[in-house]
Amino acid sequence: MGLLLLLPPVAALLAGLAAAAPRPAVPSLAGPRPGARPLAALSAATTRLSGVLVSAILLATGVALLRHRGAVPTLGGDLLRADALSALMLTVVGAVGLTATWAGLEPRTSPAASAHGSGATRSERRYAALVCVFLGAMAIAVTTDNLGVLWVAVEATTIATAFLVGHRGGARSLEAAWKYVVLGSVGIAIALLGTVLLYAASRSAGEPTLSWTRLVSGELPLDPALVKVAAGLAVLGFATKAGLAPMHSWLPDAHSQAPAPVSGLMSGVLLAVAFYAILRVRAIAAVVIGPGLVRGLLLTAGLGSLAVAGALILRQRDHKRMLAYSSIEHMGVLAVGAAVGGPVALAAVLLHLIGHGLAKASLFVVAGRMLASEGTTTIAEVRGLLSRRADLAVPLVVGMAALLGFPPFALFFSEVAIVLAGWRAGLGWAMALVVALLLVVVAGLVRATAAMTLGPAQRPPDQAHAVHDERTTTTTSAPDGSAPVAVATLAPAPAPPQAHGADRGPVLPLVLALGTTAVIGFVATPVGDVLTRAAAVLGLS
C-alpha cells in the first residue's frame, strides 16, 4: 500500500519527461521515411494526452487510497503518508485535473499540424511537461506528512505554473507572470518562516521534527508562544497562495492571463492545496494553543475575501477575471468554514472544495472556448450565446448555477452547512455578513451570465468593430502615466467561429464534472463517510 504513494509523483515525472521528449526526426523534403510519421504521431499524442493520463492516475490512486481501510500507508519515514484527508485531496486533485486537462483538449484539426504529420511543437511540449510537473507537485503536497516537503511542493507549483501563466506571451501575460512569481514566492516565504519556527519549537521540545502527525499528536511540549508566531506566519503565507484577501492581488491577473485549462487547474486545485496546508497548520495550532488565533485570522481573511470579491464582481467587465474573483469568494467561504471548525463545518469545507474545483475548472474551460469563439473576454461584447452557441451557453449556465450554490449542486449543501454550523458556534453576526455578501456575489454573477447568454443572436453592429483579443491588441501607456489605452491595431473582423476549432472540445468531461457536482451532495453512504473520516483527521476542535 505504501508503494502506491509513489505512483502519482513517478507517473507525473515519467509523463512529463515523455511529453517533453523532442519529436522524432523531421521528415526530409524527399518525403517522410517510412515509420517516421507514426512515431511523430505517437510523440504528439503523448504530449497531448500526458496531462489527462497523469490526472487519471492521480484520481485512481486517490480512490484506491480512499477505499483502503486499516493502517495509514506511509513511505520513507515522514516523507509520504496518506491518511483519509490526503487520500481525499489526492482524489480532488485528480478529478479536477482530469476535468481541466481533458475538457481543455483542443480538437486536433489544425491544418498545419495534420499536413506535416509532425510531432508537437516546442511550446506544446513545454506546456504539457509543465502541466505534468504541476500535477505531480500537488500530488506530493497532499500526500506528504512533512511540513517542509509540503512547503517545497507548494512552492514548486509556483515554479511550474510561472511559465504556464506567461504561456501566451505578450506584455500582459508577462506582467501577470512576474507579479504571480514575485507575490507568490514572497507570500510562501512567510509560510517557510512559520514552518522553520515550528521546527524550532519541536527542537526546543527535544525532538526536532517537521512531521505533521508528531506535531499534532499533543505529545511534544511545544512552546505556545513560539507556536503562536509560527502558526500565524504559516497561515498568512499559505493564505497568499490560497488567494485569500488581502494577499489575493496576484490571482485575478494570473487567472485571467493563463490558458484556460491552467486557470482551471490553478483555481480548482492549486488554491485548494494551499488551503489544505492551512487546514494542517490550523490543526497543529488548535492542539497547542487552542483554535482562537487561527480562527480569528481565518475569519478576517474569509470575510475580507468575500467583501473584495463581492465588490469587484459587481463591476467586473472581463468574464475570466470575474471567474477569478469568484474563486476568491469561494476561498473566503472555505476560510470562514475552517474558522468555524467542528465536524460539520470541516466536512462541509471539504465538500465545498470538491464542488468548487469541479465547477470552476469546467467554467474556465468554457471561458477559454468563449474566448476562442468570440475573440474577447469582455462581458459586454458577448451577446445572445444561448441562441447562437448553445454548446457554450448550456455548460456556462449550469456551471454558474453550481458555483452560485443553487440547490441540487454540492455548493448549496456546503454553504448552508457552514452557515448553520457557524450560527450554532456563536458566530451569528459573521454568518449574517457571509450570507449578505454571498447575495451580492450572486447578483453580480447572475447579471453577467444573463447578459452573455440571453438576448438576440445577432451581435449589434456598433459592437462588431470593437471586438479585440490578445492577438490583435497592443496596449500603450499614455506618456503622462495615466491609465493605459488599448488600441486595436489589426482588422477587427471577428474570427469565424469554426476557423480553427479551438472553441470546441470534449463535452463529456464537462457533463461528468457538473453531474458529479450535482449529485455528490446527496450521496451519503460513500461520500459522506469519506468526508467525515477526512474531517476527523483534522481533529474536531
Add this chain to the structure above:
Amino acid sequence: MNAVREVAMSPSGSVATQVVALTAGALLVTSVLLVWRRDLSAQVRLLMLQGVALAALATTIGLSGGPGTSRAELLLVAVLVLALRGWLLPWVLGRRLRAGIEAGDAAREDGPRLNPTAGLVLVALLTTVAYLVSRPISEGVAEHTGAPTPAGTAGPAAFAVPVGIAMVLIGFLLLVGRRRAMSQLVGFLVLDNGIATVAFLTAAGVPFAVELGISSDVLLVVLILAVLSRRIHAQVGSTTLDSMTELRD
C-alpha cells in the same frame, strides 16, 4: 537538550558566540548597505558577501552544535549555502545584469520610490520592530534549550534572531521600494537569506532533504524571474516595473 548550555559555558562556546555575533552583524550590515546602494552591480556584490556570511554562520553553528545536532549534516548544508547563496545566485544575477546593460538597460536603480536617507531611517525603524517582535521567538527557543537567560539575554545563538527578522523586513522594503526588476530580485533574495538566518539561529537549520528542496526552489524562482525579466525587457524595452500597470481593476 543541555548541549547549548555546555557550549555556552565552555570557552569554545564563547568563541562560537562571538563568531555568531560577528556573522550576524555582517548579515545586518550588508542588508543595510543594500538599501543604501543604488548601483546594481554593487548590490550583487553585497549579496554575494551576505551569502558568504550566511555560510559562515551555518559553519559556526555546525561546529559548535555539539551532540543533538548532526554536525556533518550542518556542514553539508553550509557548503550548499556557500555554493548557492555565496556564488550561484549572485552569478545568475550578475550575468543577467550584464546582459541587460549590453541590451541598453540602465545599471542603476534610477528614481527609486524611496531616497537613500529615508530608506536608512526606515531600516532603523524596521530593525527596532524586528527586536520587538522577535522576543517571543528568542525566548521560546532559549527557554527550552535551558540556556542561561539573565536579564533578557537568550541562548548563544537565539540572541541574534532579530537580525534574521530584520533581514526579512528589509527584504520587504527592497521589494516595495524599488522599481527595477533586478532590485526586486535582490529584495527577494535578502528576504530569503533572512529566513535562512532565522532557521540556523533557532533550529540549527532544517533537515537536509528539506533544505535541498528549499534551495532548489529558490534557485528555480531566481532563474524564472531572470528569464521573465529578459522577456519583459524584450517586450517593453525596459525592466522598470512601472510600465507594468495594465492589469488592474
